[in-house]
Amino acid sequence: MIKVKSEHWDQSVIGRTLANDVISDSGHFLLKQGMVLTNWHLSILQNHLIEDIFLMDMPQEPLSNQVEDIFKHRENISIIYKESVVEVKRLFQLAISREVPSLQDFMKPFTPLLESVLKGPNIFLELRHIKGHDEYTYRHSLNVGLLSATIGKILLLPIDDILQLGRIGFLHDLGKMKVSPQILNKESKLSKNEFDEVKQHTIYGKEMIAMMPGENEEIEYGALCHHERLDGSGYPYGLKGDQIPFLSQIIAVADVYDAISSDRIYKEKHGPLEALDELLLEVFKGRFNSEIVIPFVEHILYGYxxxxxxxxxxxxxxxxxxxxxxxxxxxxxxxxxxxxxxxxxxxxxxxxxxxxxxx
The missing domain is CATH 2.30.30 (SH3 type barrels.)
Known part of the structure; x- marks a missing residue:
């Protein structure tokens, strides 16, 4: 790590990596540790009269090469994602028309995408590039799996938990395949009976996952509990606090974030900042775990x-x-x-x- 004073900020620091977070004198976050410096970052530092920064010792790959690699990575994710949506639709529909496929079969279209985003750039930002409101249920399933796993990565959970979060998030809404499409896609407010039917999807999902070969109890319970809330206001059982598994609490956050920020046939997505604001409001109301939401929100904000x-x-x-x-x-x-x-x-x-x- 090397300290560089502002009078030495020139093209030689462009493409170098910050070794620490940069905070203004007024206490506002400016730049995150690990960012690769650009001219724009230097202008931010100069506008806030920052006097010195710390950089990693080893020079990094030229910035132009990194940007090119990231665009290639983004294009690759988009291709894999669109192919995955087609296969996920087939598997989800197969689960209600015949026998439920095995967990291994379900994971085949999901695992390459998960591996790609876990070793690549910020998935929260990447997913906003993949436009479209068609096939919402299948897109949402993929998104929640990817987001849940990435939250686990942000929280520094063990790799086994991160991968399990991906599986649970991916299958969390499988039970919606047994709910009438007319109800799921209804534009107007649902009646009480219709909403009661929608709420059954958590139980349907648990039952469908239980039919898969092997021991999948944690995934079953994750699908069952992703609409439970810390204050007991959720469903299907009104569980409270620590009664809700921690992994299910993460799935709930990813589920709500993606639902708010995604396009649907009958609803345009909200802005990304509005989606984050809604999550913080859920924390304030006592429904979501602040130890999950705050790191999640901060991670996304740094990227903007x-x-x-x-x-x-x-x-x-x-x-x-x-x-x-x-x-x-x-x-x-x-x-x-x-x-x-x-x-x-x-x-x-x-x-x-x-x-x-x-x-």
Whole structure:
């Protein structure tokens, strides 16, 4: 690790890796340890009058090569993902038309995708590049499996738990195959009877997984409990606190995040910052575990600094700083000016344009 003072910040530090988090004098997070420095990052540091930074000792691969590799990785994930959706649809439909396939059969289209995202860039950002509202149930199953495993990685869980989170998340909604599509895709509010039928999908899922060969009790229970909430307001049993397995608590967070931020036939996705805000609200209400949600939210937020955004008035800007107390309203740079969305309540972020993730 080497300390570099601001007067020595030139092209020689571009492409080098930060050895520590950078925090402003006012206590706001600026850059994350492990980020590969760009000219934009240097401008952020200079704007906040940061005097020195710490860099990793060994020079990194040239930044242009890293960006090229990331675009190739992103394209590869997109191809694998689209192929996986087709196979997942076949397997899920097979599970209700004939006998339930084995866990090994279910994992075949999922495992390559899981392995790819676990060793690649930020999956939360990558998934937003894969557009489309068709085949929602199958996309959602893949997404929740990938997100759940990545949350496990963020929380530094053992690799066996990370892989198990992927399996549980992937199969968490298998029981929806036994719920009427007319109910699942209904645009208007569900009646009490219809909602009661939807809630049965957790029990259906457990039963279908139990029919698979082998010992899959943890996966069964994960599918059963992913709608339980810490305050007892969930279903099917109204479990509370530690009665809900920790892995199921992670699945619940991934499930809600993807549901809020995904396209559907009858619902456009919310903005990514709005989805994070909703998760924090669930923590405030006592429904979600803060030890899961806070690291999850912080990890995603770090990836958005330096990305371009489109406001609802058509203006384009770039995220300079995020505020945890109002994560939907960051500080933006628009041209040569700065706009603090906390003070411009009439403006809202419509979309974030995701640059290649180097963290």
């Amino acid at each position: 600094i330096g990305n371009d955004v489109l406001l609802d008035n058509g203006t384009k800007g770039r995220i300079v700083q995020l505020f945890k107390e109002e994560i939907r309203r960051p500080l933006l740079k628009v041209g040569e000016e700065f706009i603090d969305l906390r003070k411009k309540r009439d403006l809202h972020i419509q979309e974030i344009f995701i640059a290649p993730s180097l963290v």
